[in-house]
Amino acid sequence: MSMQRASTALATVMTCVAAMVPGTGAAQGVTPPVKVEGGSVTGTTAAGVAVFKGIPFAAPPVGPLRWRAPQPVQKWSGMRAADRFGHDCMQLPFPSDAAPLGTTPAEDCLVLNVWRPAASGAPKPVLVWIYGGGFVNGGSSPAVYDGSAFARQDVVFVSFNYRLGRFGFFAHPALSAANEGPLGNYALLDQIAALQWVRANIAKFGGDPAQVTLMGESAGGASVLNLMASPMAKGLFARAIVMSGGGRTLIGGVPLRGEAGGRASAETIGVNFATTQGIAGRSAAETLAALRALPADEVRGELNLAYRGPVDVPTYAGGPIVDGRVVVGTTDGAMRRGTAMAVPMMVGTTDADIAGFGETSKEGLFASFGAQADAARAAYDPVGTQELAAVGPEVGRDRLMHEPARLVAQETQRTGQPAYLYRFGYVAQSMRKDWSGAPHATDIPYFFDTVAAKYGAALTPQDARAAQLANRYVVNFVRKGDPNAPGLPRWPAFDARRGAVQLLQADASAINGVDPLKARLDAVQGAADAVSGGPERR
Template identity: 50%
Template sequence: MRLIQGKRACMMAICTASALFPYASATAQASPVVTIESGTLQGVADDGVLAFKGIPYAAPPVGQLRWQAPQPAPAWKGVRQADQYGHDCMQEPFPSDAAPLGTQPAEDCLVLNVWKPAHNVSGKLPVMVWIYGGGFVNGGSSPSVYDGSQFARQDVILVSFNYRVGRFGFFAHPALTKENPDGVLGNYGFMDQIAALQWVQRNIGAFGGDAENVTLFGESAGGFSVHTMLTSPLAKGLFHKAIIQSGGGRTSIGGGRYLQSPSASGLPSAEDVGLAFAAKNQISGTDEKALAALRALPAETVTDGLNMMTMNDPTYSGPFLDGKLVTAEPQDIYRAGEGMSVPLLVGATDMDIGFPPQVKNMQEALAPLGKPQYQQAVQAYNPDGKYSAQEVAQMLASDQMMVEPARFAARMATAQGQPVYAYRFAYVADSMKSEWQGAQHATEIPYVFNTVQARYADALTESDKAMSAQVQQYWVNFAKTGNPNAAGLPNWPVYDAKSDQILLFSANGAPQTAAVTDPWQTRLDLIENLFK
């Protein structure tokens, strides 16, 4: 996601420490200062919030560290200035991104940011850790809509971080397997996420945070990542509650690709995809020489125009089943009664993302549901006949990719004895009501962060502000206690599969949000039958 032309990262061999790390002397302004395992940080105070940005949580993944698991961040002497975002990870942004990057993408990008309240607080503060979306090919922690200040003002510590995307984050090749035959391979972006969570466990206490009360949350690819963290044996115990926003819940974005063998559906292995990328760059062989040539490729060549608009490139694998970090698809782990070990808040938008084929008529639009269900499907998706065939196809694709899988995740967590709160976000900003028939994918994010001013600027209305305050309050309450409810908010009941009640963030705005039996119950039942 993000349109800033990527430039080649500064090569480790020719960059000085002072170029990579801006430092101040130990005699610089004394406050706000925090000392962590790597050294001392000088943050910035602004309107009741202390922010520390661009903190390295791992070594720069450049040179010989390209396509390796994240290594420990180097220590520094003196006081490091933490007043600016570090580089977002190397990528090719695209023009229509609603959360444009605020930095120049680069390969040296494994940094995180922390926001905390400036006032003294008794006791340790709850922590929320954000994972951005972007299809695993775009995204970063610098967009203004991801600013954590409003969470800090409600006595929550907000942590955001960068993880490698595209071919830097998800890449396999036989030479890499030979180099590290017993290690975790390929899904470097997920390894970065685990490393960031481990950093939080070791260091968040220095900021006043409670390492035993960490809520992991993410949207789109970030939501899919939360599912990965819930189901990976390598992430166990690193967080204590989870929020999944439009993150599926059944299958991964990678579609069940394997490290070394083709999938049952015919997907080539991740290693074969890596070989295809190498061949495109006139690199042959599977030995150390081939690997050295791959690591010597300029960052722009590795990116090769890959972004959300071009991510189906046959020389890019995306996330895959590596056997150690990613061991199975989420739905298979959940059906086995595993994975859902924490309280969960989960949902999607009412016009979420999906990728339908082009259709000519309603029969084609509803064909995936089967002929015997056709009349029932028409009643579920288009009872008044007001939608075109293509619009219905889009609704069905959205339900398959995001809406029904969110319900599935809620049911699986409930079955494992976890408290679950399910929602659907239907609110549309007043300035967009003439353009959108419902809430588009990712449009809930500025409401969750209460950064609607950054998103809508002068077009922001009082209704937009009220909805934003209400949404964030639910998220904050859940992070603090595992229950989103509090006095003054419409009641959000614990999810139960029989009653199928969700909290509907109403298109009419706050405070009319209310718990209802899911009005899409019938159409989601039809989708559920497909997965069965």
């Protein structure tokens, strides 16, 4: 099927970059009080948007609450001014982060933020954002995560913080012995607690708790998929948007206890870490007290996106831990068994997304496809002249990102829910000399329409049009589970038989048609299904 170009038919671009930055140059006011769990808050208003920042949704996870599920928020007296971000969670900032933090990280960080239209009215749909950062970096304060563009279109937007690194994923026999509640996945428990807060409180901000869309990118997208499969998150959201979140495997994925497939358990990894801190040979109670007494920067260590720690004797679980309560397995397995939440989905990747591969020769690379080796060779290197350095990353990108996104769309369609598959290929005009495609995470300011905050004076009218297109698709999906609306290029729901994808292109347009990567992804899927058990559902 040939690809058919569709006009973007978008509104005239704003001519002043400053006017595109929420609140710039506008007089601020104070909102009426809003009573939430914990007490009353006031936010700020500017340019028709009310913003509430730094609202606690759980008790500070410090001292005896380190490595415990989120506890009820501590009540405050008087009026709390929700006019600034709380601390992002403890981490070692990553120098080249696509979304640099706006606060100093700290262990006391379980706060959330709300953007809503300043004017009251009928209940609005809600969009809840989960940031990425490999579960070791990220926060809700970056300027590119500002929710004003959503609030201006009658969507209530919520962002929140969740614990990272060893604060977010940690196990130890001493913690198990303490029997204080769910173990290991404190980051995901924070996410669940934030969604529970939204369900209980968002109506007070004009949001509809029955119309919550959960959106995340990278580790945030993986979190969305984890929550879809988690029994503890059932019913907390009605739609999902997964941006570069994988879909076949868990980030982390080690068992809570007991070795599996040659991988150390989370408890063993926790013991390794304790040993590096000189904590060994004590009773369970003494061990846990000593671990909780460690300075936060000792627990954090050098973990960030540039450094994960030793491989031979691991001291960090790497992400979600299979504990049987919060995480019961992979999302694709849960979708195939019919135990994951069945919700409308928007799912996709960037065209130059993350790519990794370990093979040292082309023959080894294609041999890794097993029975699909010939199909893979024909799809990736039909003439036989490609160098490993060129074809290897393409295989890695397809395995890690593109094919898992298609798999999620396929499994969503199978449940009877619509899935909207995309690939984002727009590159800011100022970056085209450096990027041949859209790298990982570069779609975020377009989905949020915060490109002015990202690119500043380098922003072009075409960049702004691309952001308006992407953002309008998201807003429409949040409103009704369908990104389509008059004036936008049509985006049909995914159909596995047709195998189409919506391409957001370099000229700020969008087209839909048979995926140009289809043969490659078919080979990846065939090889992966041969290992995982294929299309068997239960």
